[in-house]
Amino acid sequence: MKIATWNVNSIKVRLDHAKNWVETNHPDVLMIQELKGEAFPSETFQAIGYNAEFVGQKAYNGVAVLSPHPINVILNRLPGDDADEQARYLEVEVKGLRLINIYLPNGNPVDSEKFPYKLQWMARLKDRLAHLRREGIVFAVGGDFNVIPEPEDCHDPKAWENDALFRPESRAAFRALLWLGLTDALRVVNNAPRQYTYWDYQAGAWPADKGIRIDHFLLSPTLTDRLQDCVIDRDPRALDKASDHTPLVMTID
Numbered sequence: 001m002k003i004a005t006w007n008v009n010s011i012k013v014r015l016d017h018a019k020n021w022v023e024t025n026h027p028d029v030l031m032i033q034e035l036k037g038e039a040f041p042s043e044t045f046q047a048i049g050y051n052a053e054f055v056g057q058k059a060y061n062g063v064a065v066l067s068p069h070p071i072n073v074i075l076n077r078l079p080g081d082d083a084d085e086q087a088r089y090l091e092v093e094v095k096g097l098r099l100i101n102i103y104l105p106n107g108n109p110v111d112s113e114k115f116p117y118k119l120q121w122m123a124r125l126k127d128r129l130a131h132l133r134r135e136g137i138v139f140a141v142g143g144d145f146n147v148i149p150e151p152e153d154c155h156d157p158k159a160w161e162n163d164a165l166f167r168p169e170s171r172a173a174f175r176a177l178l179w180l181g182l183t184d185a186l187r188v189v190n191n192a193p194r195q196y197t198y199w200d201y202q203a204g205a206w207p208a209d210k211g212i213r214i215d216h217f218l219l220s221p222t223l224t225d226r227l228q229d230c231v232i233d234r235d236p237r238a239l240d241k242a243s244d245h246t247p248l249v250m251t252i253d
Contacts, residue, residue, distance in 0.1 A: 001095065001252040002026070005142040005215055006236075007033040007103070007198075007245035011064070014243050015041055017236060021247065023048055025233075028067060029094050031101035033144045035062025035087075057087035063101045063143065067094050074098070080124035088121070097223075097252075098132065098139035104146045107164030115164050118146070122173040126180065133180055133220065140185075140252075142217040144245065147174045149184065152193055153213035165214060177218055185217035185230040185250050197232055198245050206237060215248045226253040 004027045008014040011032065022030060022045065035056055042052040045066050054064035055076045065071055071092050078089040090101045102125065107118030125141075132139050148166045151157040160166040178184065186195060196211025205211065219227060230250040237246040 001028045001097070002249060003029045003031075003099065003140065003142070003217070003252060004233075004247050004249040005031040005033070005101070005144075005217065006247040007144040007215060007243060009034050009243040009245065010036040011040065011062075012037060013241065015044060017239055017242070019044055019048065021236060022050060022066065025249070027249070028069065029099060030066040031090075031099070031142050032064040032066065033062070033101070033103040035064060036060060037062060040064055053090065053092060055087040055090050057085075061087045061103055063087060063090045063103050065090055065092050065094075065099065065101055069094050078102075078121065078124050079128055081120070084121075098137050100129075100139060100141040100143075102141060102143040102145070104144060106146045107167075107170065110162070110164050110167060115167075115169075118164060119169055119173055122170075122177075126173070126176055129177060129180055129182070129218075138220050138222045140217055140219050140223055140250075141177075141182075142215075142248070144214060145174065145216050146214055147171065147216075148212050148214055149174050149216075153195070155194070155196070155210040155212065160212065165212070181221050182218040183221070183224040183227075185219050185224075185227055186213075186232070186248065188224065188227055189230050195232060197248055199237060201244055215245055217248060217250050223252065227251075228253055 038056040040054040075091040105118040197215035199206040199211040228251040233247040
């Protein structure tokens with residue numbers, strides 16, 4: 001079972017990229033983040049045999065799940081704050097597997113209300129995942145976490161040390177997710193340096209390979225035992241009008 005996650009940074013702008021990637025790679029599930037709109041082009045993917053479920057928001061955020069298999073929506077918002085209307089969470093079941101697609105808040109600037117919101121959102125996510133662990137549900141949570149877990153996940157840690165993505169509080173909240181018994185899928189199979197999923201549009205970051213790893217899959221223990229591979233597909237980042245992120249793809253037995 002091939003499951004991928006990709007922040008496309010506007011599905012309207014990157015629709016052809018996403019469609020072509022699906023047609024070429026044939027994933028069982030593709031989780032998409034940062035749709036940037038209230039609508040989603042479901043018909044485009046239905047035409048190539050994929051079902052679509054999404055949560056949209058005007059101009060910002062938004063997550064979607066694509067699959068050639070039936071998609072059963074469990075939750076379309078993260079529990080814990082009824083006043084939170086940002087479209088960042090979609091929990092589904094595909095082929096009996098619980099999959100959670102997230103677009104975790106960026107948190108910048110750290111001296112604004114955005115950073116506490118990020119940390120509160122991560123605390124709510126931890127509560128939800130802890131509930132699933134207690135219930136014995138096998139799951140994967142994937143998406144754009146907007147967290148650089150370790151210095152080796154960044155081309156220049158000093159340049160990012162005051163950024164919300166690399167702040168000690170953000171990294172501690174990420175570790176708290178791992179302490180639930182979850183596993184960082186990429187690091188199970190690949191401990192090599194320079195494993196990046198994001199390159200900024202500015203300052204020639206992509207040609208110079210000045211990237212960071214902020215897109216992740218975290219797996220519950222039973223699913224970790226079924227993990228066969230997890231790779232970063234760098235090819236879409238080299239396309240014309242590319243997203244600043246590239247897909248992360250894992251294979252589950």
